[in-house]
Amino acid sequence: MAKKILMLVGDFVEDYETMVPFQALTMVGHLVHAACPDKKAGDWVMTAVHDFDGYQTYSEKPGHRFALNASFDEIDPEDYDALVVPGGRSPEYLRMNPKVIACVQHFAKAGKPIASICHGPQLLAAAGVLRGKRVSAYPACAAEVELAGGSYASIEVNQAVTDGQLVTAPAWPAHPAWLAQFLAVLGTRIEV
Numbered sequence: 001m002a003k004k005i006l007m008l009v010g011d012f013v014e015d016y017e018t019m020v021p022f023q024a025l026t027m028v029g030h031l032v033h034a035a036c037p038d039k040k041a042g043d044w045v046m047t048a049v050h051d052f053d054g055y056q057t058y059s060e061k062p063g064h065r066f067a068l069n070a071s072f073d074e075i076d077p078e079d080y081d082a083l084v085v086p087g088g089r090s091p092e093y094l095r096m097n098p099k100v101i102a103c104v105q106h107f108a109k110a111g112k113p114i115a116s117i118c119h120g121p122q123l124l125a126a127a128g129v130l131r132g133k134r135v136s137a138y139p140a141c142a143a144e145v146e147l148a149g150g151s152y153a154s155i156e157v158n159q160a161v162t163d164g165q166l167v168t169a170p171a172w173p174a175h176p177a178w179l180a181q182f183l184a185v186l187g188t189r190i191e192v
Contacts, residue, residue, distance in 0.1 A: 159177050
């Protein structure tokens with residue numbers, strides 16, 4: 001059965017972590033609404049490509065414009081079955097918005113599936129929904145996960161972790177594992 005999924009994004013959200021799940025979840029029949037505070041359907045956010053070039057941390061390159069298909073001020077979290085929080089730069093400032101925090105808290109309190117990747121757990125930590133959870137994230141976010149009461153899962157960059165209704169991963173190379181685990185939590189079956 002198709003699910004209605006909310007994706008929270010903002011400027012300089014990670015390109016792959018936004019585009020790939022948006023397209024993949026839509027491809028399998030789910031309805032995905034991408035929304036950003038202070039923007040409406042038809043507006044766009046700028047994305048950034050985080051790459052692993054052998055430096056001490058990731059590099060950041062300009063990404064694509066990503067068109068929003070929902071207006072943040074018009075969404076009601078109760079209308080959605082699941083939440084996706086991509087990484088990149090946007091979680092660090094989205095977490096300062098009380099309406100975004102309340103939205104994330106709704107999904108956690110209602111026991112709805114949440115998928116978060118890379119820096120996305122920064123937003124989950126700020127919302128106070130990681131206590132007692134095993135969580136992966138970009139390694140630089142490990143302290144935030146632990147300070148929020150979560151247990152940081154140090155896994156390979158192409159792996160993912162599921163803890164109840166929460167599916168997390170360290171970065172976009174984990175898309176196959178992360179999306180497969182999220183689809184399982186959603187109850188989506190793909191037969192080949």
